[in-house]
Amino acid sequence: MSRSLLDAVLVALAEPTRRQLLDLLAERGEASASTLAGALPVTRQAVVKHLAVLDDAGLVSGRRMGREVRYRTRPERLAEAARDLSELATVWETRLATIKRLAEEGERP
Amino acid sequence: MSRSLLDAVLVALAEPTRRQLLDLLAERGEASASTLAGALPVTRQAVVKHLAVLDDAGLVSGRRMGREVRYRTRPERLAEAARDLSELATVWETRLATIKRLAEEGERP
């Protein structure tokens, strides 16, 4: 259960601009920071910082191609995060079910 | 595709204290803001604010019981968010698969 990594993913996804970046990357397949900045209302530097955060979360990876760095999405991590959340939801559900059961038992002793 | 709601969920989950609150609620079933504050290193007011954020995201609901407000988790929303992320991951995956296919076709024309 790599919890701190899920945390990083959640933090990364909490930012609108970062989600936009992910959208752009997903639809373009690959892109450099400069290119991405051209499609957003922010500077290249801001994009670079966001890409760093996304990279920390494992949601994106970049490889150098000559003088530019091409970034792309990493679906596995996102899928992993989704699974973790789903699992958490299940835990909550069983919890609530237990509570409810106990409450009903308590009503007619 | 209620995207803005997913956004709210992500923002809500991005906070460590809020995740702790969710943990506490999940394990206790129900709790008031004051009680929860007792188990955390923050004031009741901070807890109240966090609960408001969680409520906006639909992850938590509170009902008044006399003079106190009891909060509990809402697993359905979390499950929904998990499904949305999973779906997104799938989109990315097929995208990358397409890119890769095109690249391989391009290599041997």
Added chain:
DNA sequence: ACTTTGTGCAACCCTGTAGTTGCAGCTAAT
């Protein structure tokens, strides 16, 4: 009636971080 305990509202502080600008260093084209 008085006290206790829980909530709600408002103003305030302060840190984190999204965003900027500026410059230096590579890589590639001319």
Added chain:
DNA sequence: ATTAGCTGCAACTACAGGGTTGCACAAAGT
């Protein structure tokens, strides 16, 4: 060789939001 385009680093600004304190109000206990 020089220019153009992309990256990386650093210092700086500004604002959102996590947290606090203080007070007023409502519901229960004594």
